[in-house]
Amino acid sequence: MSDSPPSLDPVQLGTYFDLIEVTSLLRHAVEQQLRETGDLSYVQFQLLARLGDSPTGSHRMTDLADGVVYSRSGLTYQAGLLEKAALVVRAPSSDDERSVTVTITDAGRTLLAKVLPGHIEVVRGLLFEPLSHDDVKALASLLAPVRDHMRSAPPRSAAPRRRKGDA
Amino acid sequence: MSDSPPSLDPVQLGTYFDLIEVTSLLRHAVEQQLRETGDLSYVQFQLLARLGDSPTGSHRMTDLADGVVYSRSGLTYQAGLLEKAALVVRAPSSDDERSVTVTITDAGRTLLAKVLPGHIEVVRGLLFEPLSHDDVKALASLLAPVRDHMRSAPPRSAAPRRRKGDA
DNA sequence: TATTGTTATACTCTATAACTATA
DNA sequence: TATAGTTATAGAGTATAACAATA
Numbered sequence: 001m002s003d004s005p006p007s008l009d010p011v012q013l014g015t016y017f018d019l020i021e022v023t024s025l026l027r028h029a030v031e032q033q034l035r036e037t038g039d040l041s042y043v044q045f046q047l048l049a050r051l052g053d054s055p056t057g058s059h060r061m062t063d064l065a066d067g068v069v070y071s072r073s074g075l076t077y078q079a080g081l082l083e084k085a086a087l088v089v090r091a092p093s094s095d096d097e098r099s100v101t102v103t104i105t106d107a108g109r110t111l112l113a114k115v116l117p118g119h120i121e122v123v124r125g126l127l128f129e130p131l132s133h134d135d136v137k138a139l140a141s142l143l144a145p146v147r148d149h150m151r152s153a154p155p156r157s158a159a160p161r162r163r164k165g166d167a
Numbered sequence: 168m169s170d171s172p173p174s175l176d177p178v179q180l181g182t183y184f185d186l187i188e189v190t191s192l193l194r195h196a197v198e199q200q201l202r203e204t205g206d207l208s209y210v211q212f213q214l215l216a217r218l219g220d221s222p223t224g225s226h227r228m229t230d231l232a233d234g235v236v237y238s239r240s241g242l243t244y245q246a247g248l249l250e251k252a253a254l255v256v257r258a259p260s261s262d263d264e265r266s267v268t269v270t271i272t273d274a275g276r277t278l279l280a281k282v283l284p285g286h287i288e289v290v291r292g293l294l295f296e297p298l299s300h301d302d303v304k305a306l307a308s309l310l311a312p313v314r315d316h317m318r319s320a321p322p323r324s325a326a327p328r329r330r331k332g333d334a
Numbered sequence: 335t336a337t338t339g340t341t342a343t344a345c346t347c348t349a350t351a352a353c354t355a356t357a
Numbered sequence: 358t359a360t361a362g363t364t365a366t367a368g369a370g371t372a373t374a375a376c377a378a379t380a
Contacts (some may be wrong), residue, residue, distance in 0.1 A: 008287055008295070015303055016290050018310040020255050023190040025317045028237065041369080061339065070195065071372050076340055078370085098338040098379045118177055128175070130312040136178055142306050143185040145297040150192045208346080228362065238349050243363055245347090265356045265361040 033122045039116035043068060043078055045115065046088060051104035052112050058103040060093060068118055131144055193293055200289045205282040210235060210245055212282065214255060218271035221280050225270040227260060254278055 008016065028040065034040045040048070046068045051057055055095060065075040079102055082088040087108035093099035104112075174182065194209065201207045213235045218224055232242040246269055254275035260266035271279075295303060315324070319334040 003179040008291060011300075011303055011307055012291070012295055015307040015310060016294065018307065018314045019190060019294075020194075022310055022313050023186060028188075043370085062337090065339095069371090072339065073341080073373080074371055080340095081369095093338095096380075100339065113248060114296060121354080124179070126317055127183065127186075127313060128179055131309065133178075135309055136182055139309050140178055140182040140185065142298065142302055142309070143182060143189055146189050146294060147185045149297040150189060150293055160257060210347085229360090236348090240350080240364080241348055247363095257363065260361095263357075263361080309364065 022127075026123070029047060029122050029126055030119060033118050037118050038111050039140060040111070040115065041078075044082060045119070047078060047082060047102075048104060048108055048112050051088065051102065056103075057109075058101050061090075061100045061102060064102060082108070189294075193290070196289050196293055200285050201282060204285050205278050207278070207282065208245075212286070214245060214249060214269075215271060215275055215279050218255065218269065219276060223270075224276075225268050228257075228267045228269060231269060248289060249275070279282060 007013075023167065031042050034042060034045050038045070047064060050064060051059060061072075061075060061079065064079075067074055069075040069078065079088065079090060083090055085107075087105060089103045089105055090100050091103070093101045129137065174180075198209050201209060201212050207306070214231060217231060217234065218226060228239075228242060228246065231246075232239055236242040236245065246255065246257060250257055252274075254272060256270050256272055257267050258270070260268045298306065
């Protein structure tokens with residue numbers, strides 16, 4: 001199948017390990033803060049944040065699923081939890097009766113506002129404290145192409161159901 | 168408590184989001200590969216990899232827990248699964264009868280060897296493809312201080328039971 | 335026929351607390 | 358008394374497949 005060298009060079013390997021370690025620790029710390037402060041999981045926070053960022057406070061289920069969650073049923077589950085907590089409202093979309101539009105409520109915005117400062121403080125204290133402004137810029141400029149590459153080359157993850165063309 | 172500005176600057180925020188997105192996608196892709204190729208979760212792979220890296224092929228449970236897993240019972244669970252799959256053996260430590268020494272088996276090493284090439288290929292194809300060697304070095308030099316900082320400042324995560332001094 | 339979303343179900347993983355045994 | 362590990366248990370999260378409704 002392939003005869004390329006089957007290993008990463010030591011720098012790559014160490015970088016990969018550091019990346020995994022750093023984000024695991026960061027994720028863990030942030031999840032704890034979100035749970036304590038707002039009784040939110042990270043996925044739930046991401047959903048609320050996306051809705052809060054939207055000019056309308058709304059998104060279709062599919063758009064949310066494509067960004068945050070990996071399966072549709074998973075999103076239905078999470079949206080159900082958020083709706084039960086009155087942080088979100090679901091309603092049939094006006095233009096496409098199949099779609100469901102999710103909208104953040106005032107309570108959702110309030111909770112988001114309550115949770116955000118601590119969230120940011122954790123991120124700053126853990127991730128950014130040892131980095132200068134120039135370091136952050138450098139990091140950003142390294143991550144951007146990786147992000148774009150990953151977005152453009154869905155390895156074979158995602159594919160919640162079956163996307164566009166497919167054998 | 169604190170009157171520091173309650174938000175990250177746009178560059179920091181974008182960097183944080185990119186970091187989360189990149190590692191989420193990478194993690195997801197890698198987990199899928201591990202599951203398909205070796206029926207391993209990422210945690211299980213990490214445990215096997217740690218044991219395989221050790222000169223003796225062994226580690227104490229506690230040492231494994233401190234690096235990979237966040238609760239002791241979680242490690243017991245995972246070690247139990249690995250042992251049931253004959254990838255690992257557990258035995259009381261010779262020097263400290265309270266401790267349990269986990270050792271990777273030949274089958275464990277075989278599985279590790281089977282899984283590693285694909286693992287590395289996913290990491291290279293997804294993470295390193297858009298980065299030059301200098302980019303990787305730069306990324307490594309940015310992640311290292313963050314990693315050290317996080318290790319030295321356990322925010323209040325981990326603490327599986329109760330560490331050294333504690334109120 | 336394809337797409338959107340939900341439901342039922344099953345499974346994996348994680349964490350807390352109670353417990354045993356050794357240092 | 359503190360440390361190492363296990364167990365029981367409970368809960369959160371995820372994915373697959375079958376389903377209903379609209380385009």
